[in-house]
Amino acid sequence: MAKSKKNSALEASSEKQIYDLKQLLEISKSLNSVIDFSTLIEAILYTCMGQMKTLGVAIFTKQNFDACCFQLNRNYCGFELNPNSDYSFPETHPLIALLSSQNSCVTPEVIQKELTPDTALKNLMELNPSLIVPLKAKSHINGMLVLGEQITAEEYSTYEKEHILNIASLAAIAISNAALLEMTTTDMMTHLKLKHYFYTVLMQRLEDSISQKSPLSILMLDIDFFKRFNDTYGHACGDVVLQMVASVIQANTRNQDMAARYGGEEFVIMLCDTPVHTAEKIAERIRKSIENLDILYDSQHLRLTISIGVAEFNHTVDQTAKNLVDRADKALYTSKQTGRNKVSVAE
Structure with missing residues (x-):
């Protein structure tokens, strides 16, 4: 009878491992089919939660390819x-060094035991993490996962830790691929x-807008008298x-939107699921924010304005x-022709 129970347990364990391997294969396919960085991060988060x-x-x-610190992505859950x-x-922080030196998950208890407390660790511990998982691709760390409260009261098993490490490895490879794409599609300035x-x-996105019957708007922006x-x-x-104008644009757009440098001092923004009246309000908010900028350069206080055009997609x-x-x-x-520093809406 005892032998039968043992065989049943081994059989159940084997079935679990086979199922998880199939899951890893599907996760790998899913993550590596996503090229947009923001969408990829969302996919990783929901995969890990599930x-x-x-x-x-x-x-x-890292927020961009030349950043020197790891920051909490604005996509997070719970x-x-x-x-x-x-x-x-910072990439030189002892926690990053700890995660880089070993291919294993780290518990809050290990962090508190092995690392000297500082502000960064204090802020992390206030989130009450249950597990910290390194994102490593080719022995190079390119981020870390922070798991929150568990649904069950049981501690993570060794098998569960190995499973999340495998997922993290797949996520790290996908992030590296997305970072390479980011480098080739991003304006360095x-x-x-x-x-x-x-x-x-x-x-x-226009095809999606037509099929889903959702609005999409475009903003065209140009810095007034930039040549001066x-x-x-x-x-x-x-x-x-x-760079200052770009930072204002980024602060006023969402993950699903996209902003680009169109050329010279011109910028373009795609606002998804956004009708023209909402796009006009966003444009006005950007215009006011730029008008209120006080740029200190070479002991000089500089002011600038921007002109904006707005259009909503109309498939006809x-x-x-x-x-x-x-x-x-x-x-x-x-x-531009009617005074600059204003927002105009296309007919």
Whole structure:
């Protein structure tokens, strides 16, 4: 009888392992079919929550390819953050070194035992993590997963820790691939997307807009009298102005939106699931934020303004993505011709 129970347990364990291997194969296919970084992060989060049965999960990654610290991605689930806390770790932080030196998960107890407390660790521990998992690709760490409260009261088993490590390895490879794509599709100056990639994504989103009958709007933006900054203070000043405008644009867009440097001092923003009246409000918010900027450069306080054109996709008028962008560009031209520092909506 005891032998029969043992065989049944072994059989159940083998079936569980086979099932999990099949799951890993599906996870690998799923993650590596996603090229958009934000969408990839969401896929990783929901996969980990489902597989590990936790009430929360977050991921720390580098915000761009030349960043020197790992920051909490704004896509996270199940955690209540302190708005006054900084959730980031320099790549030289002892926790990153600990995760890099071993191919295993780390519990909060291990962190408290082996690492000297500092502000970064204090902020992390306030999230009440249940497990910290390194994201390693080719022995190189490119982030970490933070698992929240478990649904069950039981501690993670050795098998469960190995399983999440396997998922993390697949996630790390997918993140590396997405980072390579990010490098080839991102403007080095502003960290916004490049024009050609913007059009590639826009064409796909327009198809989705038609099939799902959801609104989509475009903003075209141009810095007013930009040449004056270059002529008066030099091109280095112009670079600072471009970066400041890009940061305002990023602060006023969502993960599902996309902003790109269209060329020179022009920018373009795709606002998904956004009708024209909402897009106009977003454009006005960006315009005001830029108007209120006080840029200190070479002991000089610089002020700038921006003109914006807005257009909503209309499948009976806009036969191509270029048609839609051109309509937004014409609205931008109206703003420039009627006084600048204003928002105009395309007919």
